[in-house]
Amino acid sequence: MVVVPTYDEAANLAWIVDRLRRAQPEVDVLVVDDDSPDGTGRIADGLAAADDHVKVLHRTAKGGLGAAYRHGFAHALAEGYDVIGEMDADGSHQPEQLGLLLDALADADLVIGSRYVPGGSVVNWPRSRELLSRGGNLYVRLLLGIRVRDATAGFRLFRRGTLEKIDLDSVRSTGYVFQTDMVARTLNAGLTVREVPIEFVERERGDSKMSGAVATESLKRITWWGLRERRDQVRRAWRDRSWRSRS
Template sequence: MLETLVIVPTYNEKENLEPIVDRILAASRHTDILVVDDNSPDGTGDLADELALRYPEVNVLHRAVKDGLGGAYRAGFAWGLDRGYWALVEMDADGSHHPEDLPRMIELLAEHDLVLGSRWVPGGKVENWPMRRQLLSKGGSAFTRAALGIEVRDATGGYRVFSADALRRLELGGVASQGYCFQVDLLWRALEHGLRVVETPITFTERVVGESKMSGSIVIESLLRVTAWGFKRRARAVAGLVGEGRRLPSVRASYHRVLPNSRMRD
C-alpha cells in the first residue's frame, strides 16, 4: 500500500518546478509526486520528465489540453487512486504552499477525511500579498460561508490533503467546475457527505517567479456557481423546514490550531 501522493498541476512553471519538487522530497518521507502538466509551451513538461528520471518518487502525467485546475486535479486523483495511495495532496507549483507543513497535515488525516491548509484561522498568515488580494480571498470565503451555510474560514484555499476513501465518496465524475471554484465544489461536497473536515493554519507565500493563473473570468465563474449552489441549498432546506419554524442549518468543520514546533493539539 503506497502512502502519500502530492499532485502538482503545472502550466508554464518551468522555473518553479525543480525547487518545489526538491522541497517536497526533503520535507516528507514516504511521499511521491505527480506533476500534471497541461502541455506547457515553456518546457515545463520536459523538465518534469527529466526530474522523473532523476528521482524515482517523481511521476509525470502529460495532458494535451488546458482545461483548468479542476480537470488537472481530477486526472491526478484518478491516477493516484488507481495506484492505491492512501493520502492525496493538492499543492501549487509556485512555492506558495510550503511543503514543510505537509507532515503535520498528513498527521491530521489520521483522524479526519480532509485537511484544509488555512490562511485565515489563528496562526495562519500570508506573505507578500497586496491588500487587494487579501481582501479578495477573505471576501470570497465570507461569501461562500454565507451562501452555502458552512463555517470554514478558508473555503477557497488550494492546499489540501484528502484520504483516498474521501475522494471515492465525493463522486468526482459529477464535478463540473473548473478554475478555483473547483476547491469550493469539493469542500461543499465533503461537508454535505458528512466527511470529517479540519482546518489547520499555514503560511501562504506569494510566488516570486512567473504569473498567477487567477483571472477575472475565474472569479466570475466562482461567484456565479456559488450563488447558484446557495439558492439550491436554501430551496431544499426551506422545503424541508416548512412548518417546523427552524433556521437553516450550517455545516461546521472542526478546527485544530497547531503551534509551531509542537505536536498536534486541539
Template sequence: MAEPTGAVLVVIPTYNERDNLRPLLARLHRTVPGASVLVVDDASPDGTGDLAEELAAADPRIEVLHRTAKSGLGTAYLAAFAWAMERDYPVIVQMDADGSHPPEALPSMLEALADADVVMGSRYVPGGEVRNWPVHREWLSRGASLYSRLALGIPTRDVTAGYRAFRRQVLAELDLDSVASQGYCFQIDMTWRALQGGFRVVEVPITFTERERGKSKMSGAIVGEALWQVGRWGIRRMLGRPGPTTRTAPASDTDEPDAASQSAPKAVPTAASSAPAPQVPVDDDAVSDGPVRA
C-alpha cells in the same frame, strides 16, 4: 499495476511553472522524503512538462501526467485523483506549483489526518499568515471565503484553500464525475461536497507566500465563475433542493450538493506520522481533539 512508492501522493498541476518546479520538489523531498509526486502538466509552452519528465527519469518518486491543453485546475485535479485511485494511494495531497504552499507544512497536515478525513492548509485560522500578497488579492480571497460560508452555510474559514490532504475514502465516495467547477470554484465545491458527505474537515494554519517566479493564473473569469456558481448553489440550499454528494446518492439534474452539514468522520485513524515516509492507518475508530475543525 505498479504499487505506490509511498503512502502519500502529492499532486502538482503545472502550466508554465518551469522555474518553480525543481526547487519545489527539492523542498518537498527534503521535508517528506517518502512522498510520491504526480506532476500534471497542461502542455506548458515553457517546457515544464519536459523538465518534469527529466526529473521523473532521475527519481522514481516522481511521475508525470501530460494533458494536451490548458483545460483548467479542476479537470487537472480530477484526472490526478483518478490516476491516484487506480494505484490505491491512501492519502492524496493537492499542492500548487508556484511555491505558495509550503512543503514544510505537510508533516503537520499529515499528522492532522489522525483526526480528520480532509485537512486544509489554511491562511485564515489562528496561526495562519499571508505574505507578499497585494492587499486587493488578500481581500478578494477573504471575501470569497466569507461569501461562500454565508451562501452555503459552512464553517470553513479558508474555503478556497488549495493546499489539501484527502483520505482515499473521501475521493472514492464523493461523486467526482459530477464535478465541473474550476479555479476558486473547484476548491469551494470540494469543501462543500466533503462536508455534505459527512466527512470531517479540519484546517491547519500555514504561511502562504506569494510566488517569486512566474505569473499568477488568477483571472476575472475564475472569480466570476465562483460568484455565479456559489450564488446559485446558495439559492438551491435555501430552497432545500437536493444534490449528489456521494457515489451512492440518487442522481439529480445538477452537479452540486445541496446543504452543508457535518457528521462523524467516515474513517478516522489514531495517528499519522510525519516521518520521511508517512504511513496513515485507516482502520482505527478513536477520535481526539485536534486542529481547527470545519
C-alpha cells in the same frame, strides 16, 4: 501522493519538487501538466527519470485547475494510494509545512492548510487581494452555510475514502471553484474537515493564473449552489410541515 498541477511553471517546478522531496522523502509526487508551452512538461519528465518518487501525467490542453486535479486524483486512486494531496507548484504552499497536514489527517477526512484560521498568515500579498480572498471566503460561508474559513485554499490532503464517497466522477468543476466544490461535497457527505494554520507566500517567479474573469466565474458558480441549497431547504421544510400536519 501529492498532485501538483502545472501550466507554465518552468521557473518553479524543479525547485518546488526538490523542496517537497527533501521535506517528505516518503511522499510520491504526481505532476499533471496541461501542455505548458514553456517546457514545464519536459522538466517534469526529467525529474521523473531521475527520481522514482516523481510521476508525470501529460494533458493535451489547458483544461483548468479542477480538471487537472480530477485527472491526478483518479490516477492516484487507480494506483492504490490511501492519502492524496494537492499543492501549487509556485512555492506559495510550503512543502516544509506538509507534515502539519499529515498529522491532522489522523482524525479528519479532509485537511486544509488554512490562511485564515488563528496562526495562519499571508505573506507579500497586496492588501486588496487579501481582502478580496477573505471576502470571497466569507461569502462562501454565508451562502453555503459552512464553517470552513478557507474553502478556496489549495493546500490539502484527502483520505482515499473521502474521494470515493463524494464520487469524484460526478464533479464537473474545472476552474478554481473546484476547491470550494470539494469542501462542500465533503461536508455534505457527513465527513470531517479540519483546518490547520499555514503561512501562504506569494509566488516570486512566474505569473499567477488567477484573474478577474476566473474569480467572477467562481462567484457565479458558488451563488448558484447557494441559491439551489436554499431552495432545497425550503422544499424540505415544506414537506416536513405537510407531513406533520397529516400525522
